[in-house]
Amino acid sequence: MEIYAVIMAGGVGSRFWPRSRAATPKQLLNIFGEESMIQNTVKRLNGLVDEKNVFVITNKIQRDKIIEQLPGVPADNIIAEPFGKNTAPCVALSAVIVNKMNPDGVILTLPADHLILDEMLFKETLSKAADFAYRNDSLVTIGITPTRPETGYGYIQMKEEEVEEGIHKVETFAEKPNYATAKRFVKSGDFFWNSGMFIWRSDAILNELEKHMPDLYNPILEVREAYGTDRFEDVLTNIYGQLKSISIDYGVMEKSNKVYLIKGDFNWNDVGSWEAVYQLSDRDENGNVKIGDVYTENTLGSYIKNDHKFTAVIGVENVVVIETDDALLIVNRNEAQNVKNVVDYLKMKNRKELI
């Protein structure tokens, strides 16, 4: 069994403005520690997936930086989609590429910008999922055992019967719930967080794409043909222009009857906002995270990061302060989701230098 990893790195991450920009979204930032999230994502696969079998699907703006950040991954494996079309086209593209190289190949489809602690447990889970996917004509997704009634994640309900140890058929997918529903989900024991991580053989996902998304399947076969030739880029641009923007969850996972869930018990976070970064950081005795040249007084529960400029904060609570070379953000932690509104505002004002 040969394992391939496809890392989805097309996100623009506007919720991490002003650190994230179009050319340097969340996955390229070192939000935690020294290395970027995509570097950590690749490193985490060490021992399970050979770097030559790692593919990254990204866009033209980010490609060069990713090549630079991942010197061990062949530059040809870092592929820029000509247009962002959500996850289904990205999955189909990666499936035909791996399929052409190795029809038996098992693909781990992984987001570039998630935080995973307990790396051993993560790798064991992936390994078991890959083994199951190799032996079965099935689509496997990792469901994270929920540790709190989180309303920021989608959920997956499993069927009761265990197919193999820790693996169940999926009953249904659920959107982000309200708090009461989330509490019910967590209490039930059969709902798991939708991690957006998928494991399948390339032919298994292609078969399901053929069945549920023929409008994507048929054109993507032309890309399969062109892959590895001079025509690849032109064909990709031509085909992508015609594709609908649609998620793999909606297009296949929620419709197929071959979907399995493997339980993930490792510590996982999709790091969806500055609030998540705050929650995941080490705090001092006042609940503050201070990175850079920072003075605080009577300040609690705050995340304060500056790149250069001495920053003094007095008498505030629960704020995130992010200072970069050209911009400054001050946001209440409870409203961290609204940071994307700043990016929308800047787009409206055509202030490209800040986006």
Added chain:
Amino acid sequence: MEIYAVIMAGGVGSRFWPRSRAATPKQLLNIFGEESMIQNTVKRLNGLVDEKNVFVITNKIQRDKIIEQLPGVPADNIIAEPFGKNTAPCVALSAVIVNKMNPDGVILTLPADHLILDEMLFKETLSKAADFAYRNDSLVTIGITPTRPETGYGYIQMKEEEVEEGIHKVETFAEKPNYATAKRFVKSGDFFWNSGMFIWRSDAILNELEKHMPDLYNPILEVREAYGTDRFEDVLTNIYGQLKSISIDYGVMEKSNKVYLIKGDFNWNDVGSWEAVYQLSDRDENGNVKIGDVYTENTLGSYIKNDHKFTAVIGVENVVVIETDDALLIVNRNEAQNVKNVVDYLKMKNRKELI
């Protein structure tokens, strides 16, 4: 009658950090409008005091900038104290200088960093005070009719009997009161805000200095002698080194029985903190003051000023945000007084570049 103005401009204004610095304290900043507070202070005297009769007592760090900001005032009139010794030595120095030029001269002693609206009324009050001081061997201070129970100002109680229209003898001086006391003061009708503005003949204040502060009076006579000669600077340094640091209020005003209060009914503010600046600024419908390239969302009652950097503020209330080239301040308006602690911290850390 010849009127002189002595503008006291020695303050370091650490409560306006990061805009105020040792070399550019509050009085040299254009906190309101286009011109600096000291420029407004001089301009406000137009028609009452000839610019050649304006003196500024400052320190060595600020002198050059003041000369630059006040091109109409003779550079020789802008005098640097060798050491900061509070207001009594400053008053004595100005008294001997004016006295040597014109023993009859009336001196208006004015802080450089106060905001005064109703300029006509202000000038009328000064004019009346100067006239009274010229005719009487007395020390006149302006008491501002209080409009609210302000706890940030000292108060002056007047005696009931009116000596001339709007002029009363002073009963007593009171420190900054607590809120209950301030309410009582305002209700009483005989307490006024201590503006720190004084009007007297040079010989009148010198007589009172001789009586109440001989340790200051005797040495300052040497400065009188040296003024206008080559020896002035050396003598000033030598004498100032020996002087005690003491306020004119404590040294003379609270002890002399020649002190009169003239009522000031003009709009006055000593602009003691960023909170005062907020209160004195025009606000938008959300109670915000935004100066510079600023985006706000769900933000109320805040003062946000940046010099260059685009600033986004989301979901906060009652904060002051000041961004300069090399520093950033975020402070709750209610704790605006504590900004000086940042300067103390920076001094302790010997970070001269930020002070």
